[in-house]
Amino acid sequence: MQRRHLLQSAAALALPALGASAQAQPAGFPSRPIKLLVAFPPGGPTDLTMRSLADGASRVLGQPVIIENKSGAGGTLPAQMLQSSSPDGYTLAQIPLGVFRLPYTTKINWDPVKDLSYIINVTGYAFGVVVPMNSPIKDWADFVRFARANPGTLSYGSTGTLTSPHLTMELIAQQLGIELLHIPYKGSADLAQAISGGHLMAAADSTGFAPLVETGKLRVLNTWGETRLAKFPTAPTLKELGINIVQNSPFGIAGPRGTPPDVVKRLHDAFKQSMEQPGFLTALERYDMLPIYKSSADYGKFADVTFTREKALIEKLGLAKAQ
Structure with a gap:
C-alpha cells in the first residue's frame, strides 16, 4: 500500500516538475555528459536501479548521465577512481557500504569521509539467503545443523569479499558458532549463475x-530486513530466527573531494527529482528496495558515523589488516 501510494503521488505530482526541468535550457553546469561509476556489473539490481535513476537525472540536467560499471574489489573501485578524477561534477560514483570498511582492511592513501563530496543517498538493499530448490537444506534450521556437523564445508557465495552480504554472513556464523566456506563473485x-548452476550450496x-x-529454482531461507518481505512472506527475518541483525546497506552518490557546492546542489536536486519518479x-520495487533519501549534509554525517561503526565490525570479525 505504501509503495502504491508513492507511485501514485509521484505520477500525479513529479512528472510536471520533471517535464519543466527537461524543457529548460541548462545554464553553466552541466555542459557535457556526466559519468556515473557503478560498483557492480551490468544486469544486477544495483545496475538496473542506478540506470533508472540516471535516466531521470539526465532529463532534469539536460545532459546524459552515463553509467559505467566498475565491478570488483568489494564494490570499492568507483570510490577509488574518484581520487584521481577532477572535482568538476562530471565524474560521480555509487558508494556502497564497503567503501567505509576499506581503510581497515587494505592500505590506502585516502579517507572515505574526508576525500569524497557526498551528494545524496538514494536507497538500500533487501537481502536474504537462498539455496537450490533440490538442496537437502529445506530451512534455516537445516542450514545451521549441516554447518555444525560439517565445519568449513557449507559453501555460500556473495557479491564480493567485504561486501555487506559477506560480512553479515560472517557475523551470523560468529554468533551461531559455525564455520562457513565463503566464495566471492563480482x-x-x-x-x-553459480547458485542456479549447482556450483554453490x-x-x-x-x-x-x-x-x-x-x-x-531457488528457495529462500531468510531475509535480513526489519520485517518479512511481501514477496517472500514465508521466509523469516534474522530477528525472528533469534539473530539480532538488520541489514539494508544504504548507498548513494558522491563526487571527488572539492566538488564546488553549487555543483553538488545541482546534482543533488536532479537526483532527488529522479528519485521521486514512477x-x-x-525499479526499486522490482528488487524489494525502498527510497532511503539523505541530503548532502545528512549523507556526509552518515558517512562519518558509518566509518566508525564499520571499524568495530571489522575488528569484531578479526578481519582488520595488520598494522
Missing part, C-alpha cells in the same frame, strides 16, 4: 535472486 548476475545476496525463486520507484 556481482549478483555471476552469483545467480547457498548464496547471500540482495533479492535479485527473486526470478529464480519464482521459477522454482520509473525509479518501480
Whole structure:
C-alpha cells in the first residue's frame, strides 16, 4: 500500500516538475555528459536501479548521465577512481557500504569521509539467503545443523569479499558458532549463475535472486530486513530466527573531494527529482528496495558515523589488516 501510494503521488505530482526541468535550457553546469561509476556489473539490481535513476537525472540536467560499471574489489573501485578524477561534477560514483570498511582492511592513501563530496543517498538493499530448490537444506534450521556437523564445508557465495552480504554472513556464523566456506563473485548476475548452476550450496545476496525463486529454482531461507518481505512472506527475518541483525546497506552518490557546492546542489536536486519518479520507484520495487533519501549534509554525517561503526565490525570479525 505504501509503495502504491508513492507511485501514485509521484505520477500525479513529479512528472510536471520533471517535464519543466527537461524543457529548460541548462545554464553553466552541466555542459557535457556526466559519468556515473557503478560498483557492480551490468544486469544486477544495483545496475538496473542506478540506470533508472540516471535516466531521470539526465532529463532534469539536460545532459546524459552515463553509467559505467566498475565491478570488483568489494564494490570499492568507483570510490577509488574518484581520487584521481577532477572535482568538476562530471565524474560521480555509487558508494556502497564497503567503501567505509576499506581503510581497515587494505592500505590506502585516502579517507572515505574526508576525500569524497557526498551528494545524496538514494536507497538500500533487501537481502536474504537462498539455496537450490533440490538442496537437502529445506530451512534455516537445516542450514545451521549441516554447518555444525560439517565445519568449513557449507559453501555460500556473495557479491564480493567485504561486501555487506559477506560480512553479515560472517557475523551470523560468529554468533551461531559455525564455520562457513565463503566464495566471492563480482556481482549478483555471476552469483545467480553459480547458485542456479549447482556450483554453490547457498548464496547471500540482495533479492535479485527473486526470478529464480519464482521459477522454482531457488528457495529462500531468510531475509535480513526489519520485517518479512511481501514477496517472500514465508521466509523469516534474522530477528525472528533469534539473530539480532538488520541489514539494508544504504548507498548513494558522491563526487571527488572539492566538488564546488553549487555543483553538488545541482546534482543533488536532479537526483532527488529522479528519485521521486514512477520509473525509479518501480525499479526499486522490482528488487524489494525502498527510497532511503539523505541530503548532502545528512549523507556526509552518515558517512562519518558509518566509518566508525564499520571499524568495530571489522575488528569484531578479526578481519582488520595488520598494522
